[in-house]
Amino acid sequence: MILVTGGAGFIGANFVLGWLRDSGEPVLNLDMLTYAGNLDNLADLRSDGRHVFVHGDICDRALLDRLLTEHRPRAIVHFAAESHVDRSIHGPGDFVRTNIEGSFTLLEAARAWWASLAEAEREAFRFLHVSTDEVYGSLGATDAPFAETHAYQPNSPYSASKAASDHLVRAYHHTYGLPVLSTHCSNNYGPFQFPEKLIPLVINNALQGKDLPIYGDGMNVRDWLYVGDHCAAIRAVLAGGRVGETWNIGGWNEMPNLAIVRAICALLDELRPDPAGPRERLITFVKDRPGHDRRYAIDARKIERELGWRPAETFETGIRKTVAWYLDHGPWVQRVVSGAYREWMERQYGR
Ligand code: NAD
Ligand code: TYD
Numbered sequence: 001m002i003l004v005t006g007g008a009g010f011i012g013a014n015f016v017l018g019w020l021r022d023s024g025e026p027v028l029n030l031d032m033l034t035y036a037g038n039l040d041n042l043a044d045l046r047s048d049g050r051h052v053f054v055h056g057d058i059c060d061r062a063l064l065d066r067l068l069t070e071h072r073p074r075a076i077v078h079f080a081a082e083s084h085v086d087r088s089i090h091g092p093g094d095f096v097r098t099n100i101e102g103s104f105t106l107l108e109a110a111r112a113w114w115a116s117l118a119e120a121e122r123e124a125f126r127f128l129h130v131s132t133d134e135v136y137g138s139l140g141a142t143d144a145p146f147a148e149t150h151a152y153q154p155n156s157p158y159s160a161s162k163a164a165s166d167h168l169v170r171a172y173h174h175t176y177g178l179p180v181l182s183t184h185c186s187n188n189y190g191p192f193q194f195p196e197k198l199i200p201l202v203i204n205n206a207l208q209g210k211d212l213p214i215y216g217d218g219m220n221v222r223d224w225l226y227v228g229d230h231c232a233a234i235r236a237v238l239a240g241g242r243v244g245e246t247w248n249i250g251g252w253n254e255m256p257n258l259a260i261v262r263a264i265c266a267l268l269d270e271l272r273p274d275p276a277g278p279r280e281r282l283i284t285f286v287k288d289r290p291g292h293d294r295r296y297a298i299d300a301r302k303i304e305r306e307l308g309w310r311p312a313e314t315f316e317t318g319i320r321k322t323v324a325w326y327l328d329h330g331p332w333v334q335r336v337v338s339g340a341y342r343e344w345m346e347r348q349y350g351r
């Protein structure tokens with residue numbers, strides 16, 4: 001079996017569902033169920049004996065030791081993290097705790113477990129660390145996209161904490177020989193994304209006739225990838241990636257935020273017209289995010305060349321699927337936007 005951390009979050013849940021659909025190998029899913037973790041995402045697996053869910057913290061070394069000894073995973077796929085840049089600006093402490101201390105604790109547990117294995121199992125073991133393109137910092141308009149060799153220049157507490165965990169992962173390979181693999185993906189979108197991130201936030205607000213908040217001038221660029229394509233890339237790296245290497249994952253799909261929001265408005269107008277008029281009327285420019293990175297772009301040639309991975313979705317097909325998913329999953333959205341979500345929206349966007 002494999003151990004997945006953070007498998008009740010957005011990408012982790014998509015990964016676990018896809019893994020069990022395609023491979024059948026059991027999954028041990030360790031997740032602390034923070035505001036971003038949601039067992040509703042895994043509802044389809046309720047009666048699936050191949051999925052074992054454990055409610056727990058990656059900072060809990062005793063728990064990690066017990067899980068590794070009891071379940072003997074052949075690989076760890078590490079998603080668990082605090083992941084939202086705006087929250088890292090309001091409260092960086094949780095990011096340091098989970099992303100740095102948690103990754104460190106997981107590495108320590110993995111190192112001890114791996115060292116105890118017989119040679120064949122030790123050879124086959126993998127620790128796959130899921131990181132982000134944001135560790136590379138911000139690109140100028142004409143700069144080349146991020147290659148794996150790009151210097152680390154993290155600008156937010158989120159990206160700095162992810163960068164720290166990347167360095168620990170690298171060091172555990174270099175110093176102890178732990179068989180690690182690292183991935184750096186661009187911005188994901190798709191089913192189960194918590195509506196604090198741009199795309200689901202805009203879909204949800206637009207459906208309620210609320211303002212669509214655009215930071216600054218709306219011309220910050222992100223390189224968007226459908227979550228299913230990210231999960232397929234992780235599977236490819238786990239299956240065939242050379243130990244100690246890193247892979248950048250992206251869809252060659254750079255778009256400014258304003259174009260993303262306009263595309264969502266057009267799709268919603270088509271699929272669920274608003275009697276009050278086109279949704280673009282709701283676009284509202286708000287105060288910029290402090291330290292807002294201007295542009296991210298991924299050079300994905302290494303994973304394409306070495307592992308034969310390519311995205312299956314274009315932005316047009318992926319965003320259509322995503323908007324349709326949110327339209328079909330009203331109750332899921334209603335449950336996640338109750339309670340603590342309202343406090344976050346008030347804090348971040350309240351006047
Ligand atoms: P998310 O915030 O939706 O989910 C994170 C999950 O981790 C949640 O289920 C949460 O409960 C769990 N978690 C948090 N702290 C934990 C702890 N201490 N112990 C155990 N579980 C804990 O995040 P996501 O968007 O799914 O991102 C997953 C990973 O992918 C992260 O490492 C992130 O840095 C990386 N990533 C995300 C994107 C993106 O666009 N969302 C892009 C590239 C990389
Ligand atoms: P986000 O989804 O938070 O991802 P990240 O900051 O990790 O790239 O934001 C994507 C882009 O959208 C980013 O440039 C910030 C911008 N944005 C807005 O303009 N308005 C919003 O309300 C949010 C949440 C993000």
